[in-house]
Amino acid sequence: MASFSWHDVKRTLHAVRWPLRLTYVGMLAEALVQSLWPLLTVCLFVLAALMLGVQDMIAVEVVWAIAVIAGLSMIGALGYALMKFRLPTRAQALTRLDASLPGRPLQALIDTQTIGAADAASTAVWRAHQARMARRAADAEPVSADLRVSSRDPYALRYLAVLVFGIALLFGSIWRVGSVTDMSPGGTGLASGPVWEGWAESPRYTGRPTIYLNDIPEGALRVPVGSLITLRLYGEVGALTLSETVSGRTEVPPASDPAQDFTVVQDGTVEINGPGGRSWQVEVIPDLPPQVAVLEDPTASAMGEMTLPFEASDDYGVEAGEARFTLDLASVDRRHGLTIDPENRPELVVPLPTPIAGNRQAFEENLIEDFSEHAWANLPVLVRLSALDGAEQQFETEPRAITLPGRRFFDPVAAAVIEQRRDLLWSRANNQRISQILRATSYLPEDLFRSQTDAMRLRKVIRQLETFAKYGLSDEMQEDLSQEMWDLAIILEEGDLADAAERMRRAQERLNEAIKNGASDEEIAELMRELRRATEDYLQQLSRQAQRQQQENEENQSGNNENAMQMTQDDLQRMMDRIQELMEQGRMAEAQQALQELQEMMENMRVTQGQQGQGGQSPGEQAMEGLSETLREQQGLSDQAFRDLQEQFNPNAQAGENQGNEGRSGGQGRGQSHEGQGGQGQESDDDDTAQNDPQSGEGGEQGQGADRGDLAQRQQALRDELRRQQGSLPGAGTPEGDAARDALDRAGRAMDGAEQALREDDLAEAIDNQGQAMEALREGMRALGEMMAEQQRNQQPGQGNQPSDRRAENRDPLGREQGNSGADGDTGPLALNDDAYGRARELLDEIRRRSGEVARPEEERDYLKRLLDRF
Numbered sequence: 001m002a003s004f005s006w007h008d009v010k011r012t013l014h015a016v017r018w019p020l021r022l023t024y025v026g027m028l029a030e031a032l033v034q035s036l037w038p039l040l041t042v043c044l045f046v047l048a049a050l051m052l053g054v055q056d057m058i059a060v061e062v063v064w065a066i067a068v069i070a071g072l073s074m075i076g077a078l079g080y081a082l083m084k085f086r087l088p089t090r091a092q093a094l095t096r097l098d099a100s101l102p103g104r105p106l107q108a109l110i111d112t113q114t115i116g117a118a119d120a121a122s123t124a125v126w127r128a129h130q131a132r133m134a135r136r137a138a139d140a141e142p143v144s145a146d147l148r149v150s151s152r153d154p155y156a157l158r159y160l161a162v163l164v165f166g167i168a169l170l171f172g173s174i175w176r177v178g179s180v181t182d183m184s185p186g187g188t189g190l191a192s193g194p195v196w197e198g199w200a201e202s203p204r205y206t207g208r209p210t211i212y213l214n215d216i217p218e219g220a221l222r223v224p225v226g227s228l229i230t231l232r233l234y235g236e237v238g239a240l241t242l243s244e245t246v247s248g249r250t251e252v253p254p255a256s257d258p259a260q261d262f263t264v265v266q267d268g269t270v271e272i273n274g275p276g277g278r279s280w281q282v283e284v285i286p287d288l289p290p291q292v293a294v295l296e297d298p299t300a301s302a303m304g305e306m307t308l309p310f311e312a313s314d315d316y317g318v319e320a321g322e323a324r325f326t327l328d329l330a331s332v333d334r335r336h337g338l339t340i341d342p343e344n345r346p347e348l349v350v351p352l353p354t355p356i357a358g359n360r361q362a363f364e365e366n367l368i369e370d371f372s373e374h375a376w377a378n379l380p381v382l383v384r385l386s387a388l389d390g391a392e393q394q395f396e397t398e399p400r401a402i403t404l405p406g407r408r409f410f411d412p413v414a415a416a417v418i419e420q421r422r423d424l425l426w427s428r429a430n431n432q433r434i435s436q437i438l439r440a441t442s443y444l445p446e447d448l449f450r451s452q453t454d455a456m457r458l459r460k461v462i463r464q465l466e467t468f469a470k471y472g473l474s475d476e477m478q479e480d481l482s483q484e485m486w487d488l489a490i491i492l493e494e495g496d497l498a499d500a501a502e503r504m505r506r507a508q509e510r511l512n513e514a515i516k517n518g519a520s521d522e523e524i525a526e527l528m529r530e531l532r533r534a535t536e537d538y539l540q541q542l543s544r545q546a547q548r549q550q551q552e553n554e555e556n557q558s559g560n561n562e563n564a565m566q567m568t569q570d571d572l573q574r575m576m577d578r579i580q581e582l583m584e585q586g587r588m589a590e591a592q593q594a595l596q597e598l599q600e601m602m603e604n605m606r607v608t609q610g611q612q613g614q615g616g617q618s619p620g621e622q623a624m625e626g627l628s629e630t631l632r633e634q635q636g637l638s639d640q641a642f643r644d645l646q647e648q649f650n651p652n653a654q655a656g657e658n659q660g661n662e663g664r665s666g667g668q669g670r671g672q673s674h675e676g677q678g679g680q681g682q683e684s685d686d687d688d689t690a691q692n693d694p695q696s697g698e699g700g701e702q703g704q705g706a707d708r709g710d711l712a713q714r715q716q717a718l719r720d721e722l723r724r725q726q727g728s729l730p731g732a733g734t735p736e737g738d739a740a741r742d743a744l745d746r747a748g749r750a751m752d753g754a755e756q757a758l759r760e761d762d763l764a765e766a767i768d769n770q771g772q773a774m775e776a777l778r779e780g781m782r783a784l785g786e787m788m789a790e791q792q793r794n795q796q797p798g799q800g801n802q803p804s805d806r807r808a809e810n811r812d813p814l815g816r817e818q819g820n821s822g823a824d825g826d827t828g829p830l831a832l833n834d835d836a837y838g839r840a841r842e843l844l845d846e847i848r849r850r851s852g853e854v855a856r857p858e859e860e861r862d863y864l865k866r867l868l869d870r871f
Helices: 006-015 017-051 060-084 090-099 105-110 120-137 157-171 174-183 412-426 428-441 452-471 475-494 500-516 521-552 557-563 569-584 588-604 619-649 683-692 697-702 711-727 735-759 763-793 803-809 834-851 858-870
Strands: 196-201 219-224 228-233 241-244 259-263 268-273 279-285 291-294 305-313 318-327 348-351 362-370 380-389 394-396 400-403
Touching: 017 060, 017 090, 017 157, 017 174, 090 105, 105 120, 228 241, 228 268, 291 380, 305 318, 305 380, 305 834, 362 834, 412 428, 412 475, 428 452, 452 475, 500 521, 500 588, 521 569, 569 588, 619 711, 619 735, 619 763, 619 858, 711 735, 711 763, 735 763, 763 858, 834 858
Parallel strands: 219 279
Antiparallel strands: 196 228, 228 259, 241 268, 268 279, 291 305, 305 362, 318 348, 318 380, 380 394, 380 400
16 A cells, blocks of 8 residues: 655645635634624614605604614624624634544544554554545535524514515615705704605506606606696694695695695696705696597498498597497488488497507507498488597597498399388388388289298288288387398398209399399409309209219210210309409490300209219219318308307397308308298298208208207217218328328317317307317318329329319319319419408408407407407
8 A cells, every 4th residue: 555645645635725715714604694693683674764764754853762772783783793703713614624524534634643653564554544534535525604593583683674674675765865864963854854745646547657756856747637646744734835836726725734635737836845845847748639530431241231441549549439320311312201201210329449459549440330220221321430538538520421331132022122111210100101012012922922931921011011000100010010021121132942053043133133233343242252152052963963863874874965965164164254254344234144144054054073984983082072071061060159159148149140140050051040940931941951952961961950969969970970981081101191180180189179068068169179170171181182183193194084174173163273282272263362351351350349349248258359369
């Protein structure tokens, strides 16, 4: 073993120099804390009291007494510190560090051998011992200081001092410490200590903070008009007085009143007279009244919904606004039923929509309302917009002459019924005249009405008018009759037939009447979209009928088709595009002629579906068709859930009265009643539709009536159908096929969530899950379409259809090209057009308007706000 020399000892002691120094610093901190804590506690207490202004709130004698006690306490604490403080030495630090190690190795290294120094064996043992101690010393760590003084401070006064000082930092001011000098002999303050405090509180709607006047030096002071100034005068009464010229008060309290409160209404001065007083030159920040203006004349949709753009602004923000409509009697064309004086009707008042969140200082919005059923619809009115700010200042625009938008009726009988309804609401004195005109109008019902039910409803209205004419119409009778006439006109205009061919024919007739009557571009565009939807339904029925005939008469099919009129979807699309183009160019005569030709061709045509000369569909096409049907059924369930949510919070909205209602079956006719809630003459038509629609499928059959199961059962059945479709989905192993399966798995989980929410009667959560399911279905169809497109690209030349045939097959019944996603019309030329963006904007405005109506239930408004956040 190597010998351990004195140099090794010095080297070992040098290695522990930093632990030794840190231990020394800890001992020094320990000595300071244990000796100075009483002095620090007293200092924190005194400083906190001065920062909180205790010296300004109590008598000067008490202040001096407390100052004496504080001074004596400081002297005592200082004496305690001098008595207890001892500066630690290096030897003490070495001893503490050595005591923290086993065997006190540092002391062993310093010691010398006194016995057996001449014995070589004894010396070797001693050096081995020192070497072992050196290794232990090398592991030395600094010894932490003991800063605990709880044994000397059993009541934790030091913590209480820190807490009070923290409160003073938050709520006090360091500048108040200097006020204690005024209480010294020769100071500027009064011996009795009169002081004051003041605040200037701005109106809450301004959003400006409260001003502490003690912190404001003399000079200019700007505050909003209506600010409340509060002053409190302390000390001897009369030592301090107040004078001000900003409130304009006629009854002024005594100037020496200790409590002074007044509102700033004008420029002026506020002055506190007396020792330590202060004065300010107050400048009022005016509050300007709000401004509101109509940007342009209102526009109306084809269904009569009015959109009135406006702008509003205010320096602090608009609180509320409203629009007032009054009849412009001088501009009314006083003919027919309008010749007599109208009945007095109150102004039509609707609230203006305001931003749900954000800045209301300046904004533009659209007032969206449907006044089609009002007595003044399509009559000249005067509109006034008014806005209100936080100061209750109101601004109203000058009257603007407009025509109150309402729905236009193109069916002659429906238009006649609506005109007589207007006359009935104009004045009940028109009662007898209305019944005579309606009786003359319906003289030959078989030539005017499409169903016996419509004629019977009109005769019922006529009988009621004639009966009430003898005894006089009450307000309730007048409202009931006007509602009956409105419902009848809607049925006559839109029709309640379930047959696709009849709906298409009616759509063509309405479009033809609109062209003849010079309807607006927006109305014609809406009717054109309706014609496209009706034509799509008709083509689907013809397609299903052709498939059934092909299966039943497969041997004779080619011979039948040779003599039949064939028309591809491309040809039909080109004809409809040509009609729309002619209408947009204003060539209405040519458009009407083209529409007549389309009617004749549609009455005699048969649509060729798929490849000519080939029957059946590929697995991918069958899967795509099944998923499309599933998506349509899911959309129907979502529409019904949303309608039920509306009816849950608005019991007065009966089934089918909402113009946007698609029916409980989802897409089965706009404006129809919910199954089980239909009006007269509708139940049989709905039943016929259910029997004649072979595409209904399992999910559709469950949705044809409320008696076949509730929403949750239908959702579960649709989930089972999706699971069956997943089992037969083609493209296993391909990236596109795997992506489609993943998307359908997400759709299935969303459907399960929707079913659970429906069983728990949580319609809002169910609608959210149904939306996720539809989005996942679209993604699955998109991936499936990409797989089919890849398979077509990999086909050998000479296989498959001709390019023109493939283009025809790659279009939906309205002629829109399917994108790579496979979803119908996803990226076609008609998928992203001005009408789509306009409709999206209309829906967004409607959701925003409804979410801002405070009369709606909170749960419904929360759901609408979630829609706004999502879209």
